[in-house]
Every structure is written in C-alpha cells, then in structure tokens.
Amino acid sequence: MTRPLPANTLVENLRDARARTIELVQGLSGEQLMGPRLDIVNPLLWEIGHLAWFHEHFILVATDGAEPLLANADELYDSMAVAHDTRWDLPLPSLEDTLDYMARVEDALVARLPRRTASDDDIYLYQLTTFHEDMHDEAFTYTRQTLGYPTPEFAGAADGATTDAEAGALLGDVAVPGGVLELGAWPDAPFVFDNEKWAHKVELEPFRIARAPVTNAAFQAFVADDGYAKPKLWSDDGWAWREAAGAEHPVHWVPGPEGGWSVRLFDRFIEMQPDRPVIHVNWFEANAWCQWAGRRLPSEAEWEAAAASEPTMDGKQLSSKKRRHPWGDAPPEPQHANLDGRNIGCVDVGAFAAGDSAFGCRQMIGNVWEWTSSPFEPYPGFSPDPYKDYSQPWFGVPKVLRGGAWATRGRMISNIYRNFFNPNRRDVFAGFRTCAR
Numbered sequence: 299m300t301r302p303l304p305a306n307t308l309v310e311n312l313r314d315a316r317a318r319t320i321e322l323v324q325g326l327s328g329e330q331l332m333g334p335r336l337d338i339v340n341p342l343l344w345e346i347g348h349l350a351w352f353h354e355h356f357i358l359v360a361t362d363g364a365e366p367l368l369a370n371a372d373e374l375y376d377s378m379a380v381a382h383d384t385r386w387d388l389p390l391p392s393l394e395d396t397l398d399y400m401a402r403v404e405d406a407l408v409a410r411l412p413r414r415t416a417s418d419d420d421i422y423l424y425q426l427t428t429f430h431e432d433m434h435d436e437a438f439t440y441t442r443q444t445l446g447y448p449t450p451e452f453a454g455a456a457d458g459a460t461t462d463a464e465a466g467a468l469l470g471d472v473a474v475p476g477g478v479l480e481l482g483a484w485p486d487a488p489f490v491f492d493n494e495k496w497a498h499k500v501e502l503e504p505f506r507i508a509r510a511p512v513t514n515a516a517f518q519a520f521v522a523d524d525g526y527a528k529p530k531l532w533s534d535d536g537w538a539w540r541e542a543a544g545a546e547h548p549v550h551w552v553p554g555p556e557g558g559w560s561v562r563l564f565d566r567f568i569e570m571q572p573d574r575p576v577i578h579v580n581w582f583e584a585n586a587w588c589q590w591a592g593r594r595l596p597s598e599a600e601w602e603a604a605a606a607s608e609p610t611m612d613g614k615q616l617s618s619k620k621r622r623h624p625w626g627d628a629p630p631e632p633q634h635a636n637l638d639g640r641n642i643g644c645v646d647v648g649a650f651a652a653g654d655s656a657f658g659c660r661q662m663i664g665n666v667w668e669w670t671s672s673p674f675e676p677y678p679g680f681s682p683d684p685y686k687d688y689s690q691p692w693f694g695v696p697k698v699l700r701g702g703a704w705a706t707r708g709r710m711i712s713n714i715y716r717n718f719f720n721p722n723r724r725d726v727f728a729g730f731r732t733c734a735r
Contacts, residue, residue, distance in 0.1 A: 302421070303416065303421045303425070303488075304416070305411040305412065305415070305416040305420075308411060308416060308420070308421065308424040308425070308428075309408050309411060311424070311425075311428045311709060312404065312407060312408070312424060312427075312428050313404070313408075315428050315431040315432055315435065315707075316400070316404055316431065317453070318431075318432075318435045318452065318639075318707075319346060319349060319400075319431060319434070319435055319438070320397075321450060321451060321452055321453065322342075322435060322438040322439060322442070322450055323342055323343075323346060323393070323438070324451075325448070326342065326447065328393070330342070330445075330447060331343040331393060332386060333441070333445055334445070335383070335386050336444075337382065337383075338444065338723065338725050339441045339444060339445065339725075340382070340385055340437075340441070341385055341386055341390075342438060342441065343390055343393060343396060344374075344375070344385045344386075344388065344390055345434060345437075345438065346396055346397075346400065347371075347374060347375050347390065347391065347396045347399065347400070348375040348377055348434075349400070349430070349431050349434055350368075350371075350375075350396075350399050350400040350403045350404075351368075351371045351372075351374070351375035351376065352375075352427055352430055352431075353403050353404070353407055353427045353431075354366060354367060354371065354403045354406075355371075355372075355376075356423055356426065356427055356684065356685065357407060357410075357420075357423050357424070357427060358403070358406055358407070358410075360684075361419070361423065362410070364406075367399060367402050367403060367406070368391075368399050371399075374388055374389075374390065377687075378687045378691075407424070411424075422489070423684075425489045426489075426683075426684075426685060428709075428710075429489070429707075429709075429710040430685075432706075432707040432709070432710050433710075435705075435707070436703070436705045436706055436707075436727070439639070439705040439727075440705070440725050440726055440727055441725075442564060443550075443562075443563070443564055443578075443725070444725045446562065446564065446565050447564060447565060448564060448565050449563070449564040449565065449566070449642060450564075450639070450642070452638075452639045452640075452642070454640075455639055455640050455641070455642055458632050458638070458640035458641075459640055459641050460632070460633075460636065460640070460641060460645055460649055460650065462645075462646075462648075462649045462650070463641060463645040463646060463649055464573075464645075464646055464649075465573075465645070465646045465647075465648035465649040465651075466573050466646055466648045467510070467513060467515070467572075467573045467646070467647060467648055468509050468510035468647050468648040468660055469509070469510075470508070470509050471506040471507060471508055471509065471733075471734055472506065472507060472509055472604070472657045472658045472659060473504065473505075473506050473657070474502075474504065474505055474506070474507060474600070474603055474604050474607070474616075474657050475504050475609055475610075475613065475614055475615050475616055476501075476502050476503045476504040476505075476615065476616070477501075477502060477610075477615035477616035478499050478500070478501055478502075478616065478618075479499070479500050479502055479599055479602065479603045479607060479616055479620075480497040480498065480499055480500075480618070480620065481497065481498060481499075481500045481598075481599050481602055481677070482494050482495065482496055482497040482498055482677050482714060483495055483496060483497060483714050484496070484497050484620075487622070487712075487714070488622075489710075491683070491688065491689070491715070491716070492680070492681070492682050492683040492685075492688060492689050492690075493674075493676065493677070493680070493688070493689040493716050493718075494677075494714050494715070494716060495677060495679075495680065495681075496677065496679065498677060498678050498679075500599045502599060502600060502603055502616070505596075505600055505733055505734070506733060506734040507596055507600065507601075507604045507657075507659060507731065507732070507733045507734075508593075508659075508731050508732050508733070509658060509659055509660055510575075510647035510648065510659075510660050510661060510731070511575040511576075511647055511661060511665065511666055511668060511729045511730060511731045512575065512576050512584075512587065512729060512730055512731065512732060513572060513573050513574065513575060513576060513647055514559075514561075514570050514571060514572050514573070514574050514575070514576050515572035515573065516576070516587075516591075517548065517576040517579070517587060518559065518570070518572070520586075520587050520590050520591070521546075521547045521548075521551075522557070523590065525586060525587065525590050526540060526545055526546045526547065526586075527546075528590075530589075531586045531589040531590050532582065532585075532586045532589070533582065533585060533586075535582065535721070536581075536582030536583075536585060536586060536721075539580075539582050539721075539722050540582065543722075545583070547559075548576060548577075548578055548579050548583065548724070549578050549579075549724045549725075550562040550563075550578055551570070552567060558570070563643060571646070573646040573647060573648065574644045574645065574646055574647070575644055575647050575661075575665055575666045575729040576666075576729050576730075577644055577666050577703075577727055577728065577729050578724050578725065578726075578727070578728070579724060579728065579729060579730070580669075580721060580722055580723055580724045580728070581669045581697045581719075581721035581722075581723075582721055582722065583724075584669045584729075584730040585669075585671075587730075588730075588732055591732070592735060593732035593733065593734065593735065594671065594732060594733050594734075594735050595669055595670055595671040595730060595732060595733070596670055596671065596731065596732070596733045597670055597671050597672050598670040598671075598672040598698045598700060598716070599672075600670075600733065601662075601668065601670050601700045601701075601731075602700070602713060602714065603616060604655060604657055604659050604662065605621075605624050605655050605659065605662040605663070605700070605701070605713045606620045606621050606622075606624070606655075606713035606714070607619070607620055607621075607656065607657075608620075608621070608656040609656065609657070620713070621655075621656070621713060622712050622713060622714075623653075623663060623712060623713060624653055624654060624655035624656075624659065624662045624663055624713065625652060625653050625654065625655070629708065629709070630663065630664075630708035630711070633650070633652040633653070634650060634652055634653040634663070634664075635650055635653045635661065635663045635664030635665070635702070635708070636649070636650060636661070636664040636665045636704045637663070637664045637702060637704065637706055637707065637708040637711065638705075638706075638707055638708050639704065639705050640704075641704055642704075643704060644665050644666060644704055645665060645704075647660065647661060647665070648660070649661070650664070650665075659731075661701075662700075662701050662713070662731075663701050663702050663711055663712075663713070664701070664702050664703070664704060664706070664711075665703065665704055665729075666701075666703050666704070666727055666728060666729035666730075667699040667700070667701055667702065667703045667706075667717055667726060667727055667728040667729070668699060668700050668701045668728070668729060668730050668731050669697055669699055669728060669729075669730040670697065670698045670699065670700060671697075672697065672698045673694065673695070673696070673697060673698070674692060674693060674694070674695075674696040674697065674698050674716070674718035675693055675694070676689070676690075676693055692718060695720055695721075696718040696719055696720050696721070697718065697719065697720075697721050698716055698717070698718055699716075699717040699718065699719060699726075699728055700713075700715070700716070700717065702715070703726075703727035703728070704727065705727060706727075
C-alpha cells in the first residue's frame with residue numbers, strides 16, 4: 299500500500315535530485331565526462347542521459363504511452379540492453395543536447411502531475427525514479443573520487459555541516475538480546491523496494507556489536523602488522539583478489555615519512571584523520587581485518603536488529619517494535635546523521651549522538667555504508683516490481699551493505715534499505731562495523 303504524498307512533494311524531490319545531478323557534472327571537461335574505460339565506472343555523459351531515459355521510460359512511455367522525446371533513447375540508454383563496455387563507443391549527444399533532453403523529460407513529468415491527483419501508481423513511480431537518480435548521484439560522487447576529479451560543490455552543504463565533526467572515537471560494544479526479528483519491510487512503509495519484501499521472522503541469538511564503525515586508526519594497526527601479507531587472515535577468494543590487485547593498504551591511502559599516511563579526497567591529499575571511519579575498503583579487506591582482530595562482520599539480520607529493534611521492558615528479548623531509522627520513525631534531520639553530502643566526506647565516528655539506536659549504536663545510518671556477512675539473496679516469496687532489473691539479476695555473489703554513507707540522500711535511506719556490491723569493490727563509500735565472536 300502506498301502512503302499518500304502530495305504532488306508538490308513529488309515534484310520538489312524530482313527537482314532536487316536533478317539539481318544534484320547537474321552539480322555533479324558541472325565544470326567537467328568533455329574528456330572528464332567520458333573518462334577512462336573502467337569496469338567500475340560509466341561515462342558520466344552516458345549516465346546522466348540514462349537518468350532522463352529512466353524517468354521517461356517508466357512514467358511517460360510505459361505508463362502514459364507517450365512517444366519518446368529522443369527517438370533513439372532506448373538504443374543509447376537502456377542499461378540492461380546496452381553492454382557496459384560499449385557505452386564509450388555510442389553516438390552520444392553532446393552535453394548541451396543531453397541536458398536539453400533531461401530538461402524536456404523533467405518538464406513533462408512536472409506538467410502531468412498538476413492535472414490530476416497523484417495516484418498510488420504515480421506516488422510509487424515518482425519515488426522510484428527519484429530514488430534511482432539519488433543512487434546514481436551517489437555513484438557520480440564516488441566516480442569523481444575514483445578518477446581524482448575536483449571535489450563536488452553541493453548547494454547548502456557548508457550551511458548543513460555538523461559542528462561535532464571532530465567528536466573523536468567511540469569505543470566498545472553494546473549487547474543486543476536474542477529473539478525474533480521481522481527482517482524486511484512491512485506493507486505500511488512509506489516506500490518499499492522489491493528486495494525488502496516482505497518482513498519475515500528470523501531467530502537471533504544474543505550478540506554484541508560495536509557502537510561505531512572501524513576507524514582509520516584501528517585499520518592502520520592492521521596494515522602496520524602486515525595484515526595484507528598474511529594469507530591466514532584472508533579467505534581464498536580474498537587472497538586471490540589481494541594478489542591480483544597488489545593491495546597493501548586501502549586504495550586511497552598514501553604512505554608518508556615516518557610511518558604517517560595521507561588520504562586522497564577527490565583531487566587533493568589530506569592528512570589521515572584517525573577517528574574517521576575507514577572507507578573505500580572492500581568486503582575482503584573488512585573480513586581480513588575481522589580475522590586479525592578476533593571479530594566478525596554482522597549478518598544483515600543482526601545489523602537490522604541493532605539499528606531498528608528495541609528491547610522488551612525486561613531487556614531480555616527483542617521487542618516486536620521496529621524503528622524506521624535508528625533514532626525513531628522521524629525523517630532524518632541534520633543532527634541525526636551525516637547524509638546528503640552536507641559534510642563532503644566523513645566525520646569522526648563519535649559524532650551524531652542524536653542518531654543513536656535504542657541499543658546505543660551510533661551512525662548506523664550515514665557516514666559510511668557497512669558491509670555485512672550476508673550474501674545478497676531474495677527474501678522468501680520475492681517477486682520483482684516494475685523495475686525488474688533492480689534486484690533479480692544480481693542475487694548471489696554480491697554482499698549486503700546497510701546504513702548509507704555521507705553522500706546518500708536522506709529521503710530514501712532507512713533501516714531496512716539493502717545495498718549490494720560484489721565483494722571486490724573498493725570504490726563505493728563503504729566501511730564496516732563488527733561483532734564480538
């Protein structure tokens with residue numbers, strides 16, 4: 299069941315997402331808009347056209363039966379039909395023409411809503427397409443990081459930056475009681491992605507989970523102890539990846555004199571900040587650190603319990619209540635979490651105390667995505683939604699990440715949101731939190 303949402307809110311979110319997209323390509327040269335041919339990035343010029351196509355395809359064409367505003371849009375921008383490696387070779391429109399196509403689609407989407415009360419289908423489709431753009435905007439952001447492009451400039455970012463960015467570390471674990479967790483979404487959620495359907499009972503044993511994500515300082519100790527050179531700490535697949543990649547430390551770390559480290563942030567280097575969460579580490583690296591530290595990654599059910607559940611009155615079981623966000627059901631506000639690009643990077647893991655979960659876990663939403671031990675698999679009874687390629691083609695190899703990062707949009711993230719990437723990916727804004735064994 300779709301919750302009522304005013305048409306003007308749908309339009310505001312659509313326009314806000316499009317403004318962020320434009321910010322992420324502004325000022326880039328033609329060469330930068332195409333970029334190198336890598337398997338972890340898309341040409342930005344292609345990707346922004348894909349966003350316009352996605353809105354047009356699912357709303358204007360599939361729903362309204364309209365003729366495409368760009369005659370060959372399917373041949374250029376259908377991501378499931380156009381192979382990744384060919385996207386650099388397509389006869390793509392110029393940036394000016396691509397922006398014009400995007401503007402015409404946006405105008406058509408805005409124009410169709412005032413003539414009618416937003417139906418359940420419209421509410422669902424406008425949120426789906428806006429959230430799809432939000433996801434790509436985050437991908438644009440980490441593409442700029444991967445390629446060493448200039449730091450993006452987001453409107454209002456400085457005004458929304460937190461005042462406790464240097465709050466320091468947050469050590470220790472919290473205890474989460476065992477019991478039954480209803481993992482996944484309930485039908486009354488404001489919006490549900492197909493891989494979140496539906497809540498189903500999972501029995502959990504009591505466990506202890508870290509109050510905060512693993513920091514740069516904690517990960518640096520693993521590097522200093524030659525953790526990347528000890529096969530016993532790595533899974534077979536992880537060791538094969540490490541050898542092939544020649545990895546000796548996280549991807550954007552640069553060793554300095556006397557054992558110090560710098561970190562590349564977009565196109566500049568900054569001194570490593572020890573109490574920031576380690577970021578741009580893949581699942582193999584996170585798992586190896588856990589082996590070294592005598593810890594483990596949480597399952598996604600454990601992660602969701604720590605973020606969303608509350609204890610019963612006696613504290614001995616998980617209650618049946620589940621929060622939409624760690625702090626409660628209210629939407630994210632600037633005091634809750636590092637989201638929406640407000641800080642243009644991570645803050646210390648001790649920041650944002652107002653966003654703590656019922657069990658005392660901090661930053662379970664925002665700052666960095668958190669790897670879990672769980673493979674990305676369908677929930678019982680899964681069936682795809684209209685965007686059939688969102689989840690179904692990817693089940694199996696990817697690992698689940700939870701929680702959102704500093705560039706994630708607050709309007710789409712919640713305790714039940716499931717992100718997923720292959721375990722070798724280091725480009726995404728991912729870190730990790732651990733459990734006691």
